[in-house]
Amino acid sequence: MLMDSRTPAEPLLDEAPPPQPPRRVSSLSEIAESIFAHLPSPHRRRTRTSGAGASPKLGTLAVLAVVFFNVSGGPLGSEQLIAYGGPGFGLCALVGFAALFSLPQALVTAELSSAFPDNGGYSLWVQAAFGDFWAVQESYWSWFSGVVDSALYPVLLYTSATHLIGGLPLNSGAAEGNATAALSLASLGKGDFPDEARATLWSCLGDEDKSCGAEYLYRLLLLLAFTAPNCLSSALVGRGLVGLGLFVMSPYLALVVAALPRARPANFRLRPTKFKPAAMVSVAYWSLSGFDSVSTFAGEVEAPHRTLPRALLCGCLLMVVCYVLPLTAGVLADEEWAHWKDGSLTHVAQLVGGRWLGGWVLASSALSNWGLFSSELLEDSFQLLGMAEAGLAPRFFAVRHPRLGTPLLAILFQLAILSALIGFDFESIMCIDNFFSAAAATLEFAAAVQLRRRRPAMSRPFRIPCGTAGVAALVALPIVIALFVCVSTAMETRATLTIIVVGLAFGLLLYLPLWLRS
Secondary structure, three states, X not given: OOOOOOOOOOOOOOOOOOOOOOOOOOOHHHHHHHHHHOOOHHHOOOOOOOOOOOOOOEOHHHHHHHHXXXXXXXXXXXXXXXHHHOHHHHHHHHHHHHHHHHHHHHHHHHHHHHHOOOOOOHHHHHHHHHOHHHHHHHHHHHHHHHHHHHHHHHHHHHHHHHHHOOOOOOOOOHHHOOXXXXXXXXXXXXXXXXXXXXXXXXXXXXXXXXXHHHHHHHXXXXXXXXXXXXXXXXXXXXXXXXXXXXXXXXXXXXXXHHXXXXXXXXXXXXXXOOOOHHHHHHHHHHHHOOHHHHHHHHHHEOOHHHHHHHHHHHHHHHHHHHHHHHHHHHHHHOOOHHHOOOOOHHHHHHHHHOHHHHHHHHHHHHHHHHHHHHHXXXXXXXXXXXXXXXXXXXXXXXXXXXXXXXXXHHHHHHHHHHHHHOOOOHHHHHHHHHHHHHHHHHHHHHHHHHHHHHOOOOOOOOOOOOOHHHHHXXXXXXXXXXXXXXXXXXXXXXXXXXXXXXXXXXXXXXXXXXXXXX
C-alpha cells in the first residue's frame, strides 16, 4: 500500500523532516517519497549501519506473526463458511482456497519482495510492470480496502458479544423473521441483486423499534474507542505480536479440547439450510487473503530472500490449521451450525466450556480486533497524509495536531467513512473490502507475469522454480478467483455496487494531477 523509492544511499531518519508546503508531483516515485517521509518511525526505514547502532531486523518468527495478524488474527468471522456450504464442503473449500489462491499469492510475494527488497511492496511491482497509472490505482485500491476493512472489526466484536452477553440488541434481519429489517435496502430500490433484502441499520433507524438505533450506538462507541489511541499517539507499534498471537489463539485451542467430549460425528451429515457458493468464496477470500501485505516492509526484514519464503509458506499452513481445527470442533459440538453467523464461535465456546471460555474467546477477539483496527487505521491515515503532501488529496489532510503530531484530520475523515459503514451488516462491509482487495491482487498477479516477460534478467534471489509460462499458469486460477470475487461482491446489493462505483471513480480522479502534469 505504501511506497518508498529512495535508494540505500538515502536513508530515512527517525526525526521527521520540517514540514514543506504541498506541491504537485510528476511521478509515482515522488508520491512514494512524500508518503514515506511522513510515516512514524516504526514504519520508516532507518539508517542501517553496522555495530550497536544498527536497527534490529525482523526474523522469520516475527514476520510469521505479522502475516498471522494481517491475514487472519483468529478464526472469528469465518463461521459462515460452514453455514453457507455445510461442514464437509465448507472445510474442503477452505483448504482448497488456501492451496489455489493463498499459496500462489505467498509465492509471488516471496519472489517479488526479494526482487524489490525495500519498503513499498506491491505498488512498486505494479509501477515497474505497468507504469504510474496502474500503480496509483493499486495504491488507492489498497488504501480504500484498508479503510473498509477497518469497519469490520467493531461490527465483528459487537456481533460476537451478542452471542455471549444477553440483552444486547441485534438486528438479525430476515433470517430471524424481522419484517422491518427484511426491507433493509428498499430505499435504494430493487433490482437483480440476490441479497437485496439483507438487513442494515440505516433502513430501520427511524422505526418505532429502537433496537436498530441502540445497536448502531453500541457499534459507534466501539468505533470511537478503537480510534481514540490513534488520535493520541502515532507511536503505537506492534511489538510483541508473537505473544499476542499465542494469546489470541489459546482460547480456541481450549475450545477444541473442551469440544471433544461433546463430539457428535452425525453433525457432519446435516445439510445447510441454504447453499450459497458465491458467499462462501467471499468469506474464504476475506479469511485467507493478504499475504502480500508483508511486501510493504520488506526493507525491515533480515535476509528477505530467505526469511519471507519461510514465513509466508509456514503462514499458509498455519492459517489453515487456525481455521480448520476450531471450525471442526464447533461443528462436532453444535448441531445448530446451519445458523452460524460471524462471531458464533463465542457461542460455541460457551456451549462446550461455559461462560468462562466464552468470555475468554470474546476477550481475545477484542484484543485482536483492536490491534488489527489500530494498525490498519494508523497505516491508512499516514498514507492519506502523504497523498495530501504529494498533491493527490486535499491539502488539509496534511495537517497534524500541533502537540500530538497525529494526522488528526485524516483520522477524522476516515472515522466519518467508518461511521457510515458500520451501519451495514458484516457481509456487506466484507463485500466492499473484498472487491478492492481482489482488484489490487489481480494487478499484483499480472505484474508477476509481466515482470518475468519484460525483465527476465532482473535479480530474483528467491525465484518460483518455473519459467514465465509456469508463473502464468500458477497465477491464472488466482486471477480468475479474484475477478469472480470482484463480480460477485459488486452484485451483492445495490448499496455495495453504488459504493464500489463511487470508489472506482475517485481512484481515477487521483491520477488526474499526474495526467495533467504529463
